[in-house]
Amino acid sequence: MQEKAQILSENDIDRIIKRISHEILERNRGSESLVFIGLQKRGVPLAKRIAENIKNFEGAEIETGKLDITFYRDDIGKNIKPTAQITDISFDIEGKNVILVDDVLYTGRTVRAALDAIIDFGRPKSIQLVVLVDRGHRELPIRADYVGKNLPTSHNESVEVKLKETDGEDSVTLVVGE
Amino acid sequence: MNMLSKKSIVDAGSLEPEDIELILSNADSFLEISRRDVKKVPTLRGKTVINLFFEPSTRTRTSFEIAAKRLSADIINFSSSSSSLKKGESIIDTLKTILSMNVDLIVIRHSDSGTVKMIDRFVDIPVINAGDGKYQHPTQALLDLYTIQKRFGKFEGLKVAIVGDFLDSRVARSDMDLFEKMGMEVTIVAPTMFLPEDYSEMNVRHNIDEVIKDTDILYILRMQLERQDRKFYPSVMEYNRFLTLDMKRLEEMKPGSVVMHPGPVNRGTEITDEVMDVGGTLGEKIAIEEQVTYGVAIRMAILYLILG
Missing domain, CATH: 3.40.50.1370 (Aspartate/ornithine carbamoyltransferase)
Structure with missing residues (x-):
């Protein structure tokens, strides 16, 4: 038996992304030295939207890349063998403030892998984390710098994020049960 | 689940269309890694691969070596001309020695057709054919x-x-x-x-x-x-x-x-x-030259799909 409850609507998501875009500019005192890296797969469109907002607010074009962390996972060999998606970071991250973007923050293992991967590309000045939803249950000492929505969940629930670019609509839904 | 249908790659003919598709679709990501400044990911850390070459080879051996190293696997080169080893029995002895060292995968080249197939039947770990005689080079x-x-x-x-x-x-x-x-x-x-x-x-x-x-x-x-x-x-x-x-x-x-x-x-x-x-x-x-570049990516994809 599956139960679903919508947590965020299209308008909610839009407001959140605008708010986070402002927060990033505020904390970094403008857009200079910023680069965005979206985590495959739904972090990628989120990163693009934030970069687009910042372009509208400040007129600045910000480099935006994609990162797939498959090869950095700590559970490879445990019967999961995802086909890796494209990693495309075609700019220098040395000395930059890297804004890492993902849809859901859960155990923190994906972010751990992403940090390792990013550092293989160079030594950024800082790495800051944006997540649309933080659902708790961290297994590693990792936190987000910008959170769209804190959503207390239990382990038997899952958070389903849909975005127009990947799924045709914008919504965040809490799914209970199998 | 994304896995190859067999544990080993012995000949091209027994690869299923899904296997081929899977290997090719993974290769792009590995091509990207090879173009980075730091050409290494930790995916196969702690795995040991042995390059068992009974016949001279530079490019295939090097290609497998680079592929394994870019995935952080340890790779050991074992070269021996086939003339110094008697066929059959002594290969099995060599293999027994290697297996006793807890190797995770064997890459083999041999001048006799069918050797790799024989070895694959003998060992439990995955085997990749890097060319055997006039038979196959998958x-x-x-x-x-x-x-x-x-x-x-x-x-x-x-x-x-x-x-x-x-x-x-x-x-x-x-x-x-x-x-x-x-x-x-x-x-x-x-x-x-x-x-x-x-x-x-x-x-x-x-x-x-x-x-x-x-x-x-x-x-x-x-x-x-x-x-x-x-x-x-x-x-x-x-x-x-x-x-x-x-x-x-x-x-x-x-x-x-x-x-x-x-x-x-x-x-x-x-x-x-x-x-x-x-x-x-x-x-x-x-x-x-493209073939050589793509060879590393393909071998990385194969090692990842078999050992990852």
Whole structure:
């Protein structure tokens, strides 16, 4: 038996992304030295939207890349063998403030892998984390710098994020049960 | 679940279409890693791969070595000329020694056809055939497919001409298996002495000029000088007349067509010096260096899919 409850609507998501875009500019005192890296797969469109907002607010074009962390996972060999998606970071991250973007923050293992991967590309000045939803249950000492929505969940629930670019609509839904 | 259908890769013919698709679809990510400043990911940390080469090889061995290292696996090279080892029994003894050292995967090259199949039956760990005798060289065929995919974006209906010593070539056998599996039209260009006894099922031409204008992929085989256990082709001049790719023939090839060769090239025999060194638009037809680059990505994808 599956139960679903919508947590965020299209308008909610839009407001959140605008708010986070402002927060990033505020904390970094403008857009200079910023680069965005979206985590495959739904972090990628989120990163693009934030970069687009910042372009509208400040007129600045910000480099935006994609990162797939498959090869950095700590559970490879445990019967999961995802086909890796494209990693495309075609700019220098040395000395930059890297804004890492993902849809859901859960155990923190994906972010751990992403940090390792990013550092293989160079030594950024800082790495800051944006997540649309933080659902708790961290297994590693990792936190987000910008959170769209804190959503207390239990382990038997899952958070389903849909975005127009990947799924045709914008919504965040809490799914209970199998 | 994304896994290969078998534990080992022994021959190209037994790869399922899904296996081929899976390997090719993973290769792009590994190509990207090879283009980074730091060309290494931690994926296979702690795994041990042994390169067991009973026959000389530079590029295949190096390619596997680079592939394993870029995935953070440890790789050990074990080379031995087949003459110093008696066949059969002593190979098994060598394997027993290696297995006792808890190796995770064996890459094997051997001069006797069928050795890899025998070894695969004997050991529990995965085995990758890096070329055995005149039988098979499946990873070469996979990297050839990947090169074709990158150039043409499709396989169906492409016309391939495989030129040269088909009989002695394990590359040709593996390529033929995969090319036909992917829906390409394969023609063999060779004199009868380079063909198997019964070639009635094969589409054969004896002169490269018969296919040069119409072919999408000119796949030129290496003259296997070390495998000539019968009389060598009459003369290089004779070879040049019927099979060699020279400038005149290169210029006749249609737009978008490519030239491939598994390497190393015997300059002046299969391909002339001028063609090997040609630049410009004609030079873009030569995909030999691409094949080498893509070979590393394909071998990374295979190691990842088997060991990851």
